[in-house]
Amino acid sequence: MTAEARPWTAPLAQGPVAATVRLPGSKSMTARALVLSALADGPSRIQRPLRARDTTLMADGLRALGTAIDTSGPDAWAIEPRPLRGPATVDVGLAGTVMRFAPPVAALADGTVTFDGDPHARNRPLRPIVEALRSLGADIDASPSGGLPLVVRGTGALEGGTAVIDASGSSQFVSGLLLSAARCTKGLVLRHDGPPVPSAPHLRMTTHMLRAAGAVVDDSAPDVWTVEPGPLSGQSWQIEPDLSGAAPFFAAAVVTGGTVTLAGWPRDSWQPVGVLGGLLTELGADVSQGDDGLTVRGTGRLKGIDADLSEVSELTPVVAALAALAGSPSSLHGVAHIRGHETDRIAALARELDKVGAGVVEHPDGLDITPGPLRAATFETYADHRMAHAAAVIGLAVEGITLTDVACTSKTLPEFPELWAGLVTGG
Structure with a gap:
């Protein structure tokens, strides 16, 4: 609401x-830390997180998928990864981070996950990430515009592989796919094809945090990101x-x-x-x-x-x-x-x-x-x-x-x- x-x-x-x-704390860092913690092999703590609507919605969405998240502490949140599963409903509010970062997580879950949000959220662009997830093996229903409401039917795994995306509308399209990529069976090779990706510093934040969690990431070639399949480790994230x-x-x-x-x-x-x-x-x-x-x-x-x-x-x-x-x-x-x-x-x-x-x-x-x-x-x-x-x-x-x-x-x-x-x- x-x-x-x-x-x-x-x-x-x-x-x-x-x-x-x-x-x-930073909204961008808090959102990424929540996703990486939910996908990790062990517990994490997020120190000095941002407690606001966007980050609360992210925590609630990951909780709905099964992750144990304790946000009661005044200065730190505790995250305990659990098997990702549906059925679940995720309210994205008006948060671009939730609507772009959580569907790839849902594609790794076992069960059906439904996404919707505030009325204007249905106008925010989402089609590129939906089409990329489909090309990687995800089963997704979207609105005629390619956006919300979404229904993701997960089978407990996502094959991954190679995807091409036009991320000129939002760097979050790239970040959302990269954050979950290490958990894909084949990892991910993601290539951007289109006008320049905006907000490049946010992409660098994503790759820095992935590496901090133990992912092997290659972003040496312009507009190409490779994430190898493998485990992510629990962290103490300093926001x-x-x-x-x-x-x-x-x-x-x-x-x-x-x-x-x-x-x-x-x-x-x-x-x-x-x-x-x-x-x-x-x-x-x-x-x-x-x-x-x-x-x-x-x-x-x-x-x-x-x-x-x-x-x-x-x-x-x-x-x-x-x-x-x-x-x-x-x-x-x-x-x-x-x-x-x-x-x-x-x-x-x-x-x-x-x-x-x-x-x-x-x-x-x-x-x-x-x-x-x-x-x-x-x-x-x-x-x-x-x-x-x-x-x-x-x-x-x-x-x-x-x-x-x-x-x-x-x-x-x-x-x-x-x-x-x-x-x-x-x-």
Whole structure:
């Protein structure tokens, strides 16, 4: 069930923010750790996981397939692999990770597994992973569009082998297949054929975590991934703070000329911290890594940028909000695939930024944004947590920005409204 809509007026900054923020773990890492733990030969622990709607749905889905998952601990979850079996029903909510990572697991199970989710989830692209699974021996029924609802009829094993996929719509198509590949009888040779795969850092996270679990992975050839069949070992997964979730907090430092430190940030990360740091620097911030974490300092100059965001498309809404507040025009491109995210993010951003007074030109793969005198408005969030983040960032500098629903931030950060208000007001 989706949360009841909660209208919310974004707080206006009264001066430079100054805060150290402690955020929950990465959604992407938590989701991958859950899947790899469910497929392992022994128990695992996930340290500092993200406890939010997407990751709870992933845990619930794996539980429905038979995995024992104890999420009662405040700082760690315990996973005990069990034989995967149906019948089962999996609610994917609006989570791309669940709808792309769990069906390959279900194809390894013995029994029938049904997948469905929120109404808009039926519009999110899924056909490439369905067709790839069929080519690998899975028995799947899908909607006429190739997406949800899905029915996977598992026999307790999946042959695997070679598959060709167009993953230009989402890197999750590749990650979902790779995460389960070692458990296939023949492993997997997966080849991408199409326009570039977006969000490449997420693919590197997948292969890093597979190797950490003991899988033999070869990704040396461009657009080809080979995973050999074999066991996966239980792990103690250390989940990093969520970089995408940190973006609006860092943006607050840029907008207000303040300082925000993300505590607990590791010096060696599996997330694309270098790309985010480069973007924030171009926009006019100083970014530094210290023993206390990752720090962003606003310089009082917010500059427009020309940026290819294909590797960090999750950041597009927050970067677009910063562009609307900048002192010169921006061009954001390389993100055609985010039209298939929680909402069509390009179209949604064009509508809402125009509503608050920015000049916006929508392109198939991005936006041109010209700052203008911004005004109070009701900002539609489209049940999309990243749209809510964008509205909150604009609300730092523009009084009267009201979000139609801030409850959608529970998808990845239930504490967002309280954390944000504390950051802005110093409370």
